[in-house]
Amino acid sequence: MKGTLYIISSPSGAGKSSLLKALFEKFNQNDSMYLSVSHTTRNPRPGEVNHVHYHFVTVDEFKALIERNAFYEWANVFDKYYGTSRELVQQALNNGKDVFLDIDWQGARQLRDMEPDTQSIFILPPSLEELRKRLINRGQDSEETINKRMSKAQREISHYDEYDYCLINDDFDTTLNSLWSIISANRCKVNVVKENFSQCLNNLLENYQKE
Numbered sequence: 001m002k003g004t005l006y007i008i009s010s011p012s013g014a015g016k017s018s019l020l021k022a023l024f025e026k027f028n029q030n031d032s033m034y035l036s037v038s039h040t041t042r043n044p045r046p047g048e049v050n051h052v053h054y055h056f057v058t059v060d061e062f063k064a065l066i067e068r069n070a071f072y073e074w075a076n077v078f079d080k081y082y083g084t085s086r087e088l089v090q091q092a093l094n095n096g097k098d099v100f101l102d103i104d105w106q107g108a109r110q111l112r113d114m115e116p117d118t119q120s121i122f123i124l125p126p127s128l129e130e131l132r133k134r135l136i137n138r139g140q141d142s143e144e145t146i147n148k149r150m151s152k153a154q155r156e157i158s159h160y161d162e163y164d165y166c167l168i169n170d171d172f173d174t175t176l177n178s179l180w181s182i183i184s185a186n187r188c189k190v191n192v193v194k195e196n197f198s199q200c201l202n203n204l205l206e207n208y209q210k211e
């Protein structure tokens with residue numbers, strides 16, 4: 001069994017975290033999906049829990065992990081380090097789970113080069129006005145931080161066309177269903193079925209010589 005690696009990227013405030021949360025609540029009853037928890041050197045925001053939302057580490061700790069080749073990918077985003085643990089992701093994939101990485105376009109590029117079967121999905125807000133409104137309503141950031149996030153959003157958005165799929169998150173439930181459709185369709189791809197259901201296929205084609 002081998003799971004698929006999914007990359008989900010978006011500018012902050014487009015709804016990526018809420019979508020992933022709902023995806024896991026609604027569609028992960030059989031524990032077939034794994035959400036990777038990244039390491040970061042940024043400070044926790046109010047309500048964020050160490051080892052749940054991120055593994056919060058110091059810059060020295062992060063650099064030591066780079067030295068040990070512990071990251072599948074890592075990047076510097078908004079002057080802070082972020083990285084994905086290689087071991088945990090590979091373990092989950094080898095256990096047949098679909099693994100979800102909430103990472104930026106720089107990490108997405110690194111992984112696409114390393115793992116050609118990676119499926120990457122970009123979540124867009126319906127407009128810049130709506131993005132600002134959502135950041136304000138989230139109530140997590142100061143006005144100054146919101147302005148900074150808005151100015152960085154377009155840089156992130158400009159990379160949308162490097163991805164396999166692009167979802168415009170206008171209506172939450174529609175976007176969630178589209179996200180689940182991508183995952184469901186991928187599970188039916190011939191190469192995925194061939195890899196994960198070899199016993200079943202062997203049985204179906206037992207003693208048969210293909211023409």
Ligand code: 5GP
Binds near residue numbers: 042075082102107
């Ligand atoms: P935030 O600080 O708002 O949680 O995340 C800022 C950005 O860093 C987001 O675009 C998020 O997807 C990205 N990010 C989070 N974890 C990782 C990671 O492990 N690797 C990379 N490359 N980006 C990450």
